[in-house]
Amino acid sequence: MxxxxxxxxxxxxxxxxxxxxxxxxxxxxxxxxxxxxxxxxxxxxxxxxxxxxxxxxxxxxxxVEMSELLRRRVRYFTDGMAVGSRLFLKGMYEDHRDCFPESRKARFAKMKGSDWGGLQVVRDLKVNIFG
Incomplete structure (x- = not known):
């Protein structure tokens, strides 16, 4: 939550x-x-x-089990831009570097609100994580 x-x-x-x-x-x-x-x-x-x-x-x-969370509309999947391990996000960032502003550093945020097993997102959501 x-x-x-x-x-x-x-x-x-x-x-x-x-x-x-x-x-x-x-x-x-x-x-x-x-x-x-x-x-x-x-x-x-x-x-x-x-x-x-x-x-x-x-x-x-x-x-709340992760499988239960994944069945629900979670803003991380719509507004977080990309969800995955730090390694996955770093690769995605490097592959699509031209889609990000030049000033943007390769920073990612841990998902909040539950035990996401270490998953991270590109955009750190602060409020209303669960749709």
Whole structure:
């Protein structure tokens, strides 16, 4: 997840000053715990979370799997220009150097908002990472 720095700091404070990723994992556990209902009650309320999904979130410690993130519209894939390993991005930058301003250095940013396994982007997005 991404957002304004004040919102990020708020989540961190609510969850005892933890880092953003840990605070969001705690928030997801709380959210899914409150929203989960047994199967019999699911038809009565359209906004409930299936217990199976709650079990997945608990097993993952509140972390969102990369496969789940990739299924969603993530701004990194539209506004980040290019996504990949540092080596891949460096090669892309060198191959297409004429597409960048002369003043631009070969700098890349780590993707924020989840554990992306070391993936980086050309453009460092600051807000609204998740569409």
């Amino acid at each position: 991404g957002g304004k720095s004040s919102a990020i700091e708020g989540y961190r404070l609510i969850y005892g000053g933890l880092g953003f990723a840990e605070a969001m994992a705690g928030y997801r556990l709380c959210l899914f715990g409150k929203g989960a209902k047994p199967k019999g009650e699911q038809d009565k309320d359209r906004g409930v979370i299936p217990e199976e999904k709650l079990d997945e979130v608990i097993r993952s410690g509140g972390k």
